[in-house]
Amino acid sequence: MYKNPILRVCTKILFAPIILFGLYVQFHGDYGPGGGFQAGVIVASAFILYSIVFGLNEGQKLLPPKVNLVLLAFGAFLYGAVGFITMLMGEPFLSYNVLGENYQAGQHLGILIIEFGVGLTVCNVMIALFNSFSGYQPNQGS
Amino acid sequence: MNIELIINAFLVTLMLGIAMSLLRTRSVIFTVILTSAYSLIAALMFITLDAVDVAFTEAAVGAGISTILFLAAMAYLPREEEKRINSQLIPALSCIVLGAILIWCSFDLPEIGLASSPIHLHLAPDYIIGSKNDIGIPNVVTSILASYRGYDTFGEVIVIFTAGIAVLTLLQNVKKDKKKIKKKVIKNV
Numbered sequence: 001m002y003k004n005p006i007l008r009v010c011t012k013i014l015f016a017p018i019i020l021f022g023l024y025v026q027f028h029g030d031y032g033p034g035g036g037f038q039a040g041v042i043v044a045s046a047f048i049l050y051s052i053v054f055g056l057n058e059g060q061k062l063l064p065p066k067v068n069l070v071l072l073a074f075g076a077f078l079y080g081a082v083g084f085i086t087m088l089m090g091e092p093f094l095s096y097n098v099l100g101e102n103y104q105a106g107q108h109l110g111i112l113i114i115e116f117g118v119g120l121t122v123c124n125v126m127i128a129l130f131n132s133f134s135g136y137q138p139n140q141g142s
Numbered sequence: 143m144n145i146e147l148i149i150n151a152f153l154v155t156l157m158l159g160i161a162m163s164l165l166r167t168r169s170v171i172f173t174v175i176l177t178s179a180y181s182l183i184a185a186l187m188f189i190t191l192d193a194v195d196v197a198f199t200e201a202a203v204g205a206g207i208s209t210i211l212f213l214a215a216m217a218y219l220p221r222e223e224e225k226r227i228n229s230q231l232i233p234a235l236s237c238i239v240l241g242a243i244l245i246w247c248s249f250d251l252p253e254i255g256l257a258s259s260p261i262h263l264h265l266a267p268d269y270i271i272g273s274k275n276d277i278g279i280p281n282v283v284t285s286i287l288a289s290y291r292g293y294d295t296f297g298e299v300i301v302i303f304t305a306g307i308a309v310l311t312l313l314q315n316v317k318k319d320k321k322k323i324k325k326k327v328i329k330n331v
Binding site: 037041072076103134 | 198202210279300302303
């Protein structure tokens with residue numbers, strides 16, 4: 001945790017734009033460079049920056065560890081669920097074309113959902129790794 | 143063409159310089175920072191190859207988040223590496239020989255971006271035309287990653303998920319064990 005006012009104010013100013021940029025990369029991945037992997041890392045970096053400057057406890061108030069773990073699993077679940085929904089609709093695993101009115105609309109929707117799942121998992125794995133590394137205290141008490 | 147050559151030569155020189163200083167430094171924090179700089183230069187090289195998606199990933203993951211995770215993990219490492227005892231002659235020789243073989247082989251590679259090279263003739267035309275007509279997404283990389291190769295990406299997500307869960311389990315078990323040990327110690331006292 002840093003008492004330096006410049007760091008604290010800059011972090012508060014930067015937090016929202018970093019997440020906004022992450023969302024842009026996430027949902028603009030169909031049209032430009034980017035996608036779930038990059039967006040997840042960018043959003044995670046906003047939370048990690050907050051944890052570094054304001055301390056791990058404040059960071060965990062912002063995103064409680066339980067919510068973090070649920071979202072971590074939910075991203076991968078979302079991806080698999082899309083695959084099984086397409087199977088229930090009578091097409092092979094992960095054939096998005098049945099999701100929409102026509103072939104292209106289905107593919108658009110499917111790609112958007114699975115990219116969101118990828119972003120969610122990557123983002124929460126990174127935050128969880130950072131939290132567990134910085135909260136881990138070896139060689140104490142034993 | 144000439145400008146591209148100059149840019150590539152500049153980037154390769156920077157990379158070589160970073161690699162050399164990585165070999166010489168013994169301080170862990172310098173190693174982490176230099177690795178991050180190396181990733182950033184690699185991202186720039188991907189941009190000169192017009193692979194913006196890969197460059198973006200390299201900059202965000204290689205230079206960004208992995209540096210932060212290394213720094214977070216660094217608190218549990220000694221500040222300096224131990225001094226080497228073994229001779230470096232054999233590893234250096236094997237690196238030089240392998241590098242020479244790779245450079246020798248690279249003369250047989252087709253020119254970068256040549257449309258008639260084998261790699262651009264097999265599946266790539268199908269993907270480029272299919273991405274435009276069937277899927278309707280301008281970014282071919284996204285349509286390959288999410289639709290044509292959806293299984294592979296699912297596998298990648300599962301790998302990341304499993305790795306995250308494994309690290310969490312390893313680190314949290316240690317914490318719980320220590321609490322138990324503390325309780326036992328208190329009871330015994």
